[in-house]
Amino acid sequence: MEPKKETVLSLSPIPLYTQIKEILRTRILDGTYKAHEQMPSESELTRSFDVSRITVRQALGDLQKAGLIFKIHGKGTYVSQPKAFQNIGKLQGFGEAMATMGYETFSQVVSFKIVPADKIVAKKLGLDENEMVSEIRRVRYLNRAPISLDVSYLPRTVGERLIKEDLAHRDIFLILENDYGYSLGQAELQIEAMLADESLGRLIHLQEGAPVLRIERLTFTTDNQPLDFEYLYYRGDAFQYRLRVERGRI
Amino acid sequence: MEPKKETVLSLSPIPLYTQIKEILRTRILDGTYKAHEQMPSESELTRSFDVSRITVRQALGDLQKAGLIFKIHGKGTYVSQPKAFQNIGKLQGFGEAMATMGYETFSQVVSFKIVPADKIVAKKLGLDENEMVSEIRRVRYLNRAPISLDVSYLPRTVGERLIKEDLAHRDIFLILENDYGYSLGQAELQIEAMLADESLGRLIHLQEGAPVLRIERLTFTTDNQPLDFEYLYYRGDAFQYRLRVERGRI
């Protein structure tokens, strides 16, 4: 079958490969070429658009980069499955995971202090160094066994207000949202493994040198103001941090 | 000034543009070409590597895709500023994530076996116990230092196909998506801390008893079929798992 010269490309300053790319993209999106179907081969496209192979390859290469098609060496070029374009990572953390499994949790406030922000805290919360912030230390218990130490840094006034709440049974995030009217958005997490030192071991009942999961979490409001910076130290032997992430569009 | 023919490219099956790309990447990462400095022009590279311009352009194009360099029409090619901290929260393979930050990584395949699925693997991948699956063990290197051991379980046929690929330099996720046409969706992660045992310590150069981040990752296609189940053991001292999540629950 002779592939007919179907499409007239314009002589405009728009490069040929761009024009071809757009035509092919349209055909993929409108279903002319369906997912997992084979596209016309490079030589077919070369003939039907009356351009050189290098031009066709540049168009196809761009579409491949964009994730619309994929190639298999020796077989051909195929249309990709369309991807959902969302990049949400939903975090399922301590309370939720434990509650769904029917466990009982509570927190014990170990200390509350107003301290000058050190370099890291200041940078994370967007404050000046040595500006005063609230530091809340809590030990979390699962079925009466200590499982983590949470060290939270918040703006001074927010912390002073929080410390009067029932932090033993209520979640800080829920208080911030439901009682104080903050709207929480994204959080940045950094997770690493370390060994327990003596003081941490005493608080969460671990031997010195036992493995600990250390999480730094900076939580932002929906308008991207940093609000809460925490260090979370989880017993490595008794806890798994579980989350579900999505793959974004390329 | 006459650009001298400096580097001898090998005749190996590795494409010329790949070799050139790696050489240039190394020079960028080791500071031979510094950020915001102009790279040698295409014609200079053409002469010094003694290849055609199309080959040089393919190498430069790949580096540009990876974000290491940028071009200005009519002026030249420049080294990008290394990105400080970025994105994440998306599902990314290790190599993919590191590459976007301009780090040099490669993997060494330690073993490839066809093994019967144990209870956990079978359950995660939705197979029957003792059904045969592919097990790929890789040690990943960041800037030439070992940083993690990855143990991947995949359906037998997928693994047999994968093992023929250039796993040393390519990310499995990208192969699955771009070459095989899988569309990856969500992943479930479980993260915990543990201590290195002797054999793990040997592989990633750690003392026995050093802290290790252990991640279980089950990756699904967009139509929710489990495809890849991995155990990732990261050196606790050298790596932080960083991600950005949306408001979840504590």
Add this chain to the structure above:
DNA sequence: TTGTCCACCATGTCATAACAAGTAAGCATA
């Protein structure tokens, strides 16, 4: 019937060549 080999078609790599177009600097002219 089964297995091997080869032709054919697919994409991958690479060379040579030409012209287009953006940038910048130097030089000539108004």
Add this chain to the structure above:
DNA sequence: TATGCTTACTTGTTATGACATGGTGGACAA
């Protein structure tokens, strides 16, 4: 001086052609 032109770079686009390599199926032999 200021303007504009020439020139010599740069990257961008495109053509033609060649050979390498992977995948597949049919021809053919055992």
